[in-house]
Amino acid sequence: MxxxxxxxxxxxxxxxxxxxxxxxxxxxxxxxxxxxxxxxxxxxxxxxxxxxxxxxxxxxxxxxxxxxxxxxxxxxxxxxxxxxxxxxxxxxxxxxxxxxxxxxxxxxxxxxxxxxxxxxxxxxxxxxxxPVATTAVTALRDKAGLRSGERLLVRGAAGGVGSAAVQLGRAYGADVTALARPANADFVRGLGAHRAVDHRTVRPADLGRFDVVLDTVGTDLRAYRRLLGPGGRMVTIAFDLDRPAASLGYLAASAVHGGRRVRFFSGDPxxxxxxxxxxxxxxxxxxxxxxxxxxxxxxxxxxxxxxxxxxxxxxxxxxx
Missing domain, CATH: 3.90.180.10 (Medium-chain alcohol dehydrogenases, catalytic domain)
Known part of the structure; x- marks a missing residue:
């Protein structure tokens, strides 16, 4: 050839x-x-x-x-x-x-x-x-400033970025809650999650409070942002492709809310x-x-x- x-x-x-x-x-x-x-x-x-x-x-x-x-x-x-x-x-x-x-x-x-x-x-x-794990490092350490002892919620925990974030969150000393399907619960716990929660049956409002939320899905950002406690930080690497204008508009609007801003970034390591x-x-x-x-x-x-x-x-x- x-x-x-x-x-x-x-x-x-x-x-x-x-x-x-x-x-x-x-x-x-x-x-x-x-x-x-x-x-x-x-x-x-x-x-x-x-x-x-x-x-x-x-x-x-x-x-x-x-x-x-x-x-x-x-x-x-x-x-x-x-x-x-x-x-x-x-x-x-x-x-x-x-x-x-x-x-x-x-x-x-x-x-x-x-x-x-x-x-x-x-x-x-x-x-x-x-290679996509560079996104998880940047999100947790550089964008969110995750600290030991803080509560971390990883949305999409069984995926590529999410599975890296669970491991890194545990390594950085955080208390990690992973949202995943029941079939993947043992998998994310094996990565280091302290608890695995079925995202399809548990409402966001019932998850409790978190210091850091890492979102890899891009939908329902408002509901997950409400889970942040005082000084909480939320980072998302996705936006809703079915409602791109509304999703990106919400991300921009969140910038006026100080420490509870939703930080969005696209990896280019x-x-x-x-x-x-x-x-x-x-x-x-x-x-x-x-x-x-x-x-x-x-x-x-x-x-x-x-x-x-x-x-x-x-x-x-x-x-x-």
Whole structure:
């Protein structure tokens, strides 16, 4: 096969998981300041499901074919001029972030400042479950300032960011309540949650008071914000895609309420944050949670599984 091309996951229209297929595209070349990464694995994230379905078309547009994949683990295959601190053969992980999609492929180019080295001893397939954990670190430590002894509520605790947040909350000394399906209760308790609560049968108002609420769902923000005690902080990494204007409007309006503001951010991690993530892993504060591993040709099945709900950690896709 022509070594100037590579396999990549594509879609020619918006729709369900079945629009995804594996095709061939030109193999990218790194621009100055970039590295070419041979992808070994990537995970499936909620944001790319929404993009594939066309729910973000005001941002993603109508040009096809479109690509899939937001994060990755692999090895540096080449580096362009201006790259320092990374060498060919280094095991790395990263997130494409606001630059878009495209890690569901044999190779990806990315700014050298947007990747970090994978800790020694961590398998690259397992490593692919962790790049989004930078979001949990930023949310709890940097945005919320979570302190030992505080009460933390994690909404969406069994998912990719949520499962990392449960582990980190426990490691940071918080009392952790995890919202999850009953089938995932033992899973989140195994990650370190002090208690697991069924989000479908317990009303937010009955959950009690919390110092920090981490939301990964984006709906009913007003109800969960009411759970904050004096000096409480709420961080969300999502908004309601069915009511985007109202959801974003509420986030903006909450800014006038001082310490009870709902803080929203979208992860776009740097090498420093990946280095910090590696330290958290090496110190035993964080471990990968891989639900199921799929081959590249079954990326659509991985999307379908995540849409069905019930994931425990991450669905990871390997690239042969």
């Amino acid at each position: 022509n070594d100037r091309t590579m396999k990549a996951v594509l879609h020619d229209r918006y729709g369900g998981p079945d629009v995804l297929y594996v095709g061939r595209v030109p193999r990218p070349e790194p621009a100055p300041g970039e590295v070419l990464v041979k992808v070994r694995a990537f995970s499936v994230n909620g944001g790319e499901l929404a993009a594939r379905a066309g729910r973000l078309r005001l941002v993603t547009g109508r040009r096809f074919p479109r690509r899939a994949g937001m994060d990755f683990s692999g090895e540096v295959a080449a580096r362009a001029a201006g790259v320092t601190g990374l060498a060919v053969g280094d095991r790395v992980w990263g997130v494409l972030g606001r630059s878009g999609f495209g890690s569901a492929a044999e190779y990806v180019t990315v700014s050298a400042g947007r990747v970090g080295r994978v800790p020694d001893g961590l398998d690259l397939v397992d490593a692919a479950a962790l 740097t090498r420093e944050q990946f280095d910090d993530l590696a330290r958290q892993v090496s110190e035993g504060k964080l471990s990968p949670a891989v639900d199921t591993v799929f081959p590249l040709e079954e990326t659509a099945a991985a999307h379908r599984a995540l849409e069905a709900g019930g994931v425990r950690g991450k669905y990871v896709v390997t690239v042969a």
